[in-house]
Amino acid sequence: MAEEKKQVEAITSMEEDFAQWYTDIVKKAELIEYSSVKGCMIILPAGYALWENIQKELDARFKATGVENVAMPLFIPEGLLNREKDHVEGFAPEVAWVTMGGGEALTERLCVRPTSETLFCDLYKNIVHSYRDLPKNYNQWCSVVRWEKTTRPFLRSREFLWQEGHTIHETYEEAEERTVQMLNVYADFVKEVLAIPTIRGKKTDKEKFAGAESTYTIEAMMHDGKALQSGTSHNFGDGFAKAFGIQFTGRDNKFNTPFQTSWGLSTRIIGAIIMVHGDDSGLVLPPGVAPLQIVIVPIQQRKAGVMEAAEKLKESLKEFRVKLDDSDRSPGYKFAEQEMRGFPLRVEIGPRDMEAGNCVFVRRDSGEKITVPISEAPEKARELLADIHASLYEKAERHLKECIYPAKTYEEFKDIAENRPGFIRAMWCGETECEEKIKEDTTVTSRCIPFEDNEAISDTCVCCGKKAKHLVIWGKAY
Amino acid sequence: MAEEKKQVEAITSMEEDFAQWYTDIVKKAELIEYSSVKGCMIILPAGYALWENIQKELDARFKATGVENVAMPLFIPEGLLNREKDHVEGFAPEVAWVTMGGGEALTERLCVRPTSETLFCDLYKNIVHSYRDLPKNYNQWCSVVRWEKTTRPFLRSREFLWQEGHTIHETYEEAEERTVQMLNVYADFVKEVLAIPTIRGKKTDKEKFAGAESTYTIEAMMHDGKALQSGTSHNFGDGFAKAFGIQFTGRDNKFNTPFQTSWGLSTRIIGAIIMVHGDDSGLVLPPGVAPLQIVIVPIQQRKAGVMEAAEKLKESLKEFRVKLDDSDRSPGYKFAEQEMRGFPLRVEIGPRDMEAGNCVFVRRDSGEKITVPISEAPEKARELLADIHASLYEKAERHLKECIYPAKTYEEFKDIAENRPGFIRAMWCGETECEEKIKEDTTVTSRCIPFEDNEAISDTCVCCGKKAKHLVIWGKAY
Numbered sequence: 021m022a023e024e025k026k027q028v029e030a031i032t033s034m035e036e037d038f039a040q041w042y043t044d045i046v047k048k049a050e051l052i053e054y055s056s057v058k059g060c061m062i063i064l065p066a067g068y069a070l071w072e073n074i075q076k077e078l079d080a081r082f083k084a085t086g087v088e089n090v091a092m093p094l095f096i097p098e099g100l101l102n103r104e105k106d107h108v109e110g111f112a113p114e115v116a117w118v119t120m121g122g123g124e125a126l127t128e129r130l131c132v133r134p135t136s137e138t139l140f141c142d143l144y145k146n147i148v149h150s151y152r153d154l155p156k157n158y159n160q161w162c163s164v165v166r167w168e169k170t171t172r173p174f175l176r177s178r179e180f181l182w183q184e185g186h187t188i189h190e191t192y193e194e195a196e197e198r199t200v201q202m203l204n205v206y207a208d209f210v211k212e213v214l215a216i217p218t219i220r221g222k223k224t225d226k227e228k229f230a231g232a233e234s235t236y237t238i239e240a241m242m243h244d245g246k247a248l249q250s251g252t253s254h255n256f257g258d259g260f261a262k263a264f265g266i267q268f269t270g271r272d273n274k275f276n277t278p279f280q281t282s283w284g285l286s287t288r289i290i291g292a293i294i295m296v297h298g299d300d301s302g303l304v305l306p307p308g309v310a311p312l313q314i315v316i317v318p319i320q321q322r323k324a325g326v327m328e329a330a331e332k333l334k335e336s337l338k339e340f341r342v343k344l345d346d347s348d349r350s351p352g353y354k355f356a357e358q359e360m361r362g363f364p365l366r367v368e369i370g371p372r373d374m375e376a377g378n379c380v381f382v383r384r385d386s387g388e389k390i391t392v393p394i395s396e397a398p399e400k401a402r403e404l405l406a407d408i409h410a411s412l413y414e415k416a417e418r419h420l421k422e423c424i425y426p427a428k429t430y431e432e433f434k435d436i437a438e439n440r441p442g443f444i445r446a447m448w449c450g451e452t453e454c455e456e457k458i459k460e461d462t463t464v465t466s467r468c469i470p471f472e473d474n475e476a477i478s479d480t481c482v483c484c485g486k487k488a489k490h491l492v493i494w495g496k497a498y
Numbered sequence: 499m500a501e502e503k504k505q506v507e508a509i510t511s512m513e514e515d516f517a518q519w520y521t522d523i524v525k526k527a528e529l530i531e532y533s534s535v536k537g538c539m540i541i542l543p544a545g546y547a548l549w550e551n552i553q554k555e556l557d558a559r560f561k562a563t564g565v566e567n568v569a570m571p572l573f574i575p576e577g578l579l580n581r582e583k584d585h586v587e588g589f590a591p592e593v594a595w596v597t598m599g600g601g602e603a604l605t606e607r608l609c610v611r612p613t614s615e616t617l618f619c620d621l622y623k624n625i626v627h628s629y630r631d632l633p634k635n636y637n638q639w640c641s642v643v644r645w646e647k648t649t650r651p652f653l654r655s656r657e658f659l660w661q662e663g664h665t666i667h668e669t670y671e672e673a674e675e676r677t678v679q680m681l682n683v684y685a686d687f688v689k690e691v692l693a694i695p696t697i698r699g700k701k702t703d704k705e706k707f708a709g710a711e712s713t714y715t716i717e718a719m720m721h722d723g724k725a726l727q728s729g730t731s732h733n734f735g736d737g738f739a740k741a742f743g744i745q746f747t748g749r750d751n752k753f754n755t756p757f758q759t760s761w762g763l764s765t766r767i768i769g770a771i772i773m774v775h776g777d778d779s780g781l782v783l784p785p786g787v788a789p790l791q792i793v794i795v796p797i798q799q800r801k802a803g804v805m806e807a808a809e810k811l812k813e814s815l816k817e818f819r820v821k822l823d824d825s826d827r828s829p830g831y832k833f834a835e836q837e838m839r840g841f842p843l844r845v846e847i848g849p850r851d852m853e854a855g856n857c858v859f860v861r862r863d864s865g866e867k868i869t870v871p872i873s874e875a876p877e878k879a880r881e882l883l884a885d886i887h888a889s890l891y892e893k894a895e896r897h898l899k900e901c902i903y904p905a906k907t908y909e910e911f912k913d914i915a916e917n918r919p920g921f922i923r924a925m926w927c928g929e930t931e932c933e934e935k936i937k938e939d940t941t942v943t944s945r946c947i948p949f950e951d952n953e954a955i956s957d958t959c960v961c962c963g964k965k966a967k968h969l970v971i972w973g974k975a976y
Contacts, residue, residue, distance in 0.1 A: 053625060055570070055617065057574070057617075060573065061571075062570055062571065062621055063568055068568050068569055069566075071569070072567065088543035089550065091541040093540065094538070094657050095538065096535070100534055114600055115599075116600075117596060117599070118594045118595060118596050118597075120594065120595035120597065121595070121656075122645030130594075132596065139534075143533070165572065167599040179572050179573070
């Protein structure tokens, strides 16, 4: 048959070549397609549906905290980008510049936004006048552009989709509270919806956002032991406000300088979903964002009554994202395709099951087959989807916990970095030089100073031996 | 009091200066803010919430017809843009060019997408191989850039938000069917959700989309009698497919060329909402997209029991988008603000009403006050919101019907164009020259050859007097 050509082909195994496994999955599960625009990807329906579900969930969580959405311009005039010194130093080297418009050279170059702090500052300067105008908790869903040299689908591309929240407050305390609040929104979201455990913590000065006073992060561990920074939240103090001259009349009737935050989560998180849960048969999607939670596959579908029973089953499962695969492909093809695409549950129904009043649920995560009376299908589906979520989380958490190794000496540190995929817990003196040396020696970077499990394991910096200031989680990172 | 400074100020009246009225509204209702980026606007929460509601409604209608969302790159390499002759001629003069990236000059310029036909063709060439891969019904929600010289919020700006659907089909008939289907989705949506009546029809060759075989449009009439093209749907035939070399193996086992469509609706439609329904007190929003459908204003809110009753009322109305305005501003301020922002219903509740077990509904569209027993509030709200929608539509439809004037001679045509705001029904020979002459003489353009009410009103072209081919709807346009 013609479609046999499209039969789902095997993918490289994770153990053999993790990078190739990843690339195979994004292509075979039809998440992306490469484009003629170097370094930019096309997100296909199967990939975009994930992003839509992420957006829907996260947006509701934002709004529950009082966040409002806006749309800012795509472009930043060069003069505006240059206003905050650290920020422009961080971003200018990797921006794309528009120099021509409507057939004419522009008098001032416009960069395509790599992030929008400067635009929000410019807005807040115009609309914040009194303490009564504060806070503003604005967010936008958009794409940003960073001229990366090496790119990989979802993980690093010249254009990516994200949300960026930008808030402005009367006091430092309120800004700090919002910064931590949004980090927790991210941590809860990735746990409760994506089944991904993370380590919450603070970035070192070297790793913090350009222009931020402090950056908080959630760090996830991929199947190969590498870290993926999955969401960040920045407290800007009053640095940007001062650089942009934002002032408001305070309760004291004097001019005050406000405090700002920003926080973002991007399509990188789809890379995390793939690399945390996926296996050698393809994607394994958490039920919270799977475009389809259940796929019904009729067996011997031409036999009398099978399609009717399958339709009836679908109707009974309509509270879920469910599809009946009634194509003329073989059940084997359908099984393989559903596995590649990672849908959490498959339900098989054929003449023999029907006779007994049953259908068969098959879990994507474990492959387990469960025979279920048709009348109990909705209840069982609810239970299984919840259990799949819990199992995915548990497995990922076990992996995360098992692959964090303490290192008290630099020899230990280097040995782990070379031989054991995972994170390293080690003490640090607080100096950027040590971070730089560690990175040069091992390609390992500081991921964060964790909020929890941060008790000292020794008194001295693992690198220089001087007095240690913090326990740091270290790892190789995407 | 400090906030008195922010007391809603009067806006210019529509009759006095319609353009200024429009500008006043977009600012005073806080829909937009101007930005430092010339020609680009910032859409504030009150404006963006409209777009979110439009997206939600329209996206569901798209998906019900089998459309899937994707995300395409922001940039188009110059060589790709140049592939289809008519298309590049139409768009190249108004694009913005990226010439530098990551500190280096690019070897090929990239234009910031003004529309994405070329990118979708490039994708379809890669993923469409067999008739089994057809149709693809893809859409994306994004922003596009066109380097306009004169800009106005929502109506014409250098960057605007829209959706663009791009489909590819096995046969011409299927493409034509999809083209008309999506036009009807737009027409139904603006009628059923935005309460805006439109005239559906076909664009003349002069007015059709660059590269299209035919363009269908829905044309709405603003309060000042001018037209706003509110959504368009294009049948490309196989022109783009040939230019891009897209081929598929057909049911005949031979190479076939597919047929394509595209269709779009943008934030311009927010301009239509403002100019169709607004009045001298501000916005008047259709309930289908109003960010708040009901605002509860407590009267003498410090009196015992008032806030409790207001809270209880809010709870009973939670099936709607409802807010209780418990700020310390005066009821008069709140009324004026709610009117400016155009929320369909206000509910007042104070000690006197409570005693009688009543609350008072006030309609934004008519100002009518209706005393309602508190226990019947949800039912009454449902009824009133439906009636507001119906009234808004009816009023707009009456205006549209009353302001279409037939013209049999060119003298009549010119007289109407000069003296009567509205549309003109007149016969046309089919020649672009006559359209150009009419535009030069009167600034009037052909809006469409309508699908309905298109019976000939004379035998000769209103401009040249030669044999007429079509009845055309003409008008001045935004």
